Amino acid sequence: MPPQPWPTGDVEQIEPLIARVLAANASPFTYTGTQTYLVGTTDLAVIDPGPDDAQHIEALTRAIAGRSVAAIMCTHTHRDHSPAARGLAEATGAPIIGCAPLHIHSDAPRADAPFDQDYAPDRVLDDGEAMTGTGWTLRALATPGHTSNHLCFALEESDALFTGDHVMGWSTSVVMPPDGDMGDYLASLALLYTREDRIYYPAHGPAVEKPRQLVRGMVGHRRARERQIMRLLAEEPRSIAAMVPIMYKGVDEGLWPAAGQSVLAHLQQLERSGTVVCSEDIWAIN
Template sequence: MSAVRRGAETIAPGVVRLIAPNPGPMTGPGTNSYVVGTGPCAIIDPGVNDDDHLDALVAAAPGEIVAVLVTHAHPDHTGGARRLAERLDVAVHAHATPLRGVRDKAFHADRFMADGDRVALGDITLEAIHTPGHAADHLCFLWRETGLLFAGDTVMADVTVVILPPDGGMTAYLESLTRLRALPIKQIAPGHGRMLDDALVVLAQIVEHRLAREAQVREALADSDDATTADAIAARLYPDLDPRLRGMAAAQVESHLLRLAELGQAQATGDGWAPD
């Protein structure tokens, strides 16, 4: 598997990737933006509102751009969407579910896409797959004829996808992964990081990792004499974590605890969490 490179890169016939200039602990090299089609074209996840990046997206399109598609309304994916759509006089397509937590408050879609909706781009047809988990409004886009999935933040390369309540949910995420494993997916174009081959193996590994982490959280809960907190469990599970990511790690543990509560294996107390 090749490393991510800067600049416009053709990753499949009719698909060009550009990386937005927003690298960081949560975004990796930056948000992946995709130009899909040879005319007409669509842009998936324009990323941040940066002049050079938006100019590069337009320049990379080999034909008329007719739509902007957004996987979910987090700022690192939507920051440039409105400005780009207005510049091109095209519609922004996204799922209708409003987010309550982390979100781009200035973002709005012109057209809502539901599960199974399709966008025709000449010889390429993209099918919207509703995949809540990372965010309640999350869409993946599947090019069935090639098995290429534009996964947004449902799958990321080399890092764990963040599940943040109230819009993210671990049970919904696992259900979305199970659904994706039943589809004819061969390759994954993630929202961050390199391309992923052997898609079904990758998806199975993610599920295995999440269930293993869930077992660790359950064990930590059982080992506590009194009620414990997500922060305390996170400190136990991630002792060497970058201090900048400690809050995010605790939020991940919280999402597992909420799932365990749904399964009748944990309960919230006034002081934190305890086994049920």
């Protein structure tokens, strides 16, 4: 964590077309909080409005400062990203546009926010579709993996990419079944690696000024976890519960159940490729 005070509730003008407002929802999984971005100068797009927090919605209303809002745009529907869309839509009259709704019910332990079951967009953007305003164009880029409905938004006028939770500057993204999919996540990273975006603006953590370098490192991290799993299974068949203490040695044990879900995402991808098999919660090399 960077030293406090953090700019919670303040408007930070980070580029001529981009301002940022930090929500007061810091946690071990959100870093200093969810960062909401305002794109434009006269008419605006609001990206990832954040949690349903009255103070954050008030801060966004102050930042909007009476300007028209063309769209409230959500990258995905975890509850630290989309719930404020409803209050902000009521305050501004703007439509909610972006990712598709997603309703996942699971009792599995999570290391991220659960889903916003009340998210109801006025329009869903398909891959490649764009929203436009005065002097700005935001094009949707489908990046499933963290969630199946995850979108990034490319600001064409400044070669910036708003990456939501797909790529963050402070941590790797959480990929947790039943909706998180490791194969989709790696494919989405590969897609980003082919692009030439100048900078990433994630929903949590600092801007990423060397995007392709970070993406390459993130892929390497996931491949290293995969090799670690294969080494453990080469020794003997194991359950996820037996692998986690070895793989996450030194990590707070309170996080081990959620870490087990990340291991499961890797194992499911390896199972689909025919590399491993599972019988009664015991995983083995095929």
